[in-house]
Amino acid sequence: MSAVLSPIDPFAAVRPGRYRDALVDVVQGPAAPTGALRTPSFAVWTDREHVHLSHRLAAGEIDNDLAGRVAAELFAPGWLSGSELFERLVTGIVVSSADEPLAAWENFYRNTLTRLEELAWPGNGPSAAPEAGPDAGHVEGSLAEYAPVYAHARSLVSTHSVLELGSCFGFFSLLLAGGHAVTASDVTANTVRLLARVAPGLGLALDALICDAARVPRPDRTYGTVVALHLLEHLAEEHGRAVVAEAQRLAEHRVVVAVPFEDEPTAAYGHVRTFDLDRLAELGRASGWEWSVHEHHGGWLVLDRP
Template sequence: MTTPPSRLAVIDALRPGPEAGVYQDGVVSVRSWQGTRPRRQLGTIRTRHFDVHREGDQVHLIHCLRTDQIDDDLSGLLAEELFQPGWLRGPDLFERLFTGVVVSSAPDPEQAWSAFYRNTLRRVEQELRRPGGAGAPHGTVAEYAPVYRFVEQQLASGSVLEVGCCFGFLALRLASAGRQVTASDISAGTVALLNAAAARLDIPLAARAADATRLPWQGGATDNVLLIHLLEHLEPDLGDRAVAEAIRVARRRVVIAVPLEDEPDETWGHVRTVSLEDLAAWGAASGRPHRVIEHHGGWLIIDTDR
């Protein structure tokens, strides 16, 4: 039986575990293990980086990743080793285990997340400097680094609002390059992580919780609005509203990017596919100059100059 989402323990990514190197939230228990891995117990799934077993409704995971190995490629490791083979399922469980591995990788959560952000931003920069490199085997950072570069090339001059920013790596890059940047996400916990990371990295970035379908900014409040790999997480009617809100708030340009999938990838929390035809329909409905591009996924750029 699956626990209803409303009854699951809230994920608090900054809450210390019961001891250093351990994360617990009532749904998962995650422990860092350095040195020789313990002998595999009956009922345990063992992969290159993880040992996983269940006790009742709780998932127990042991990992052997060091702090310097923790970056956003952890997403790919969890997906390839545990979720794609079908050992585990569901975006909520994925998010909890991801959080648990990060938090358990250092003596305290703030130190762990600081390392995670620094490692990831460094990896993004390395990938952008790699001429046609293959990237890491699981490739999470390698896949979205060229997306970030393309976003940066499409922006009009001026300020930026990123909607659905998740961890906010793109927003941090843009702010560190001198842009006035605001980032938003529907998750208050994610926004708290990003604000803390920006402060530790000394990057002038403002982040706040906001619903993409009801943005709390007035019309024309910012020069650019970004919806980067957000719309595949929203049901079609909500996606329509998010696009309309982005057009309302953008003074000069809206930049939208989506993955082009045959089926929505549940592991990443995708609930729909978005095609180039869908992007063209949004562009036409806007009544404004626009273009649709295929480049590491699908793109819609709408000029809203007002």
């Protein structure tokens, strides 16, 4: 089904408070029909054409914790499945949360960045980052899980210019944008265009680039540091190796790779393989650069140009 669907349009509101595409129909507020599946946050039902979702989330609840909430309440129990459906439902919840899509996304981004700053730098410094790991009681994929990853990644960036590969929504790039020259890149065109439209409204400046992380249209050594945070688990092994090689080509000084540690790939997030420190070390040995691996809320590979 996903092969014939049009790409997700983050601005596709059919009316205020409603998002609808070829697969999902998401509304804010209306009561669900009898027989709908009900969870603490959502009501879900299906017909021959759509998965319908109704929610009553307030503006202050619209941040990237939606991903963890949708995964925990609807996908982990097995009610729904598939990364395509997951991404469209999250998009629909955001777009349906305000009268105008751009306003909805700006609210989503502001809430997310504010929460990440509170979690990762409660004292306005990376040294204050909390140790909120997978056993800290939060939902997998939540901001509490990502905040220490972003804090640690920032501590590993020592150059002014930074390229993020596979930036998705671009939260890490935006967190760096105030003090670095940042380029965010992703293969999903509409996600990159969304980031480019939202950033000015947040008072932040960055470049947004649409490309495969293994084929970036920039010269050698363009960036001081290249980062790939939670990207390789989405890619087949050969593609992942090509991404690391491309990061080395583009980096003047350092490449930083982060991956989650999972027993099984999380399908709702589009993960296709798992990692451990030994697999990261294999990438390090093959790089020809100085390298190290360590564990901190997942696994890390740091490559430094000799």
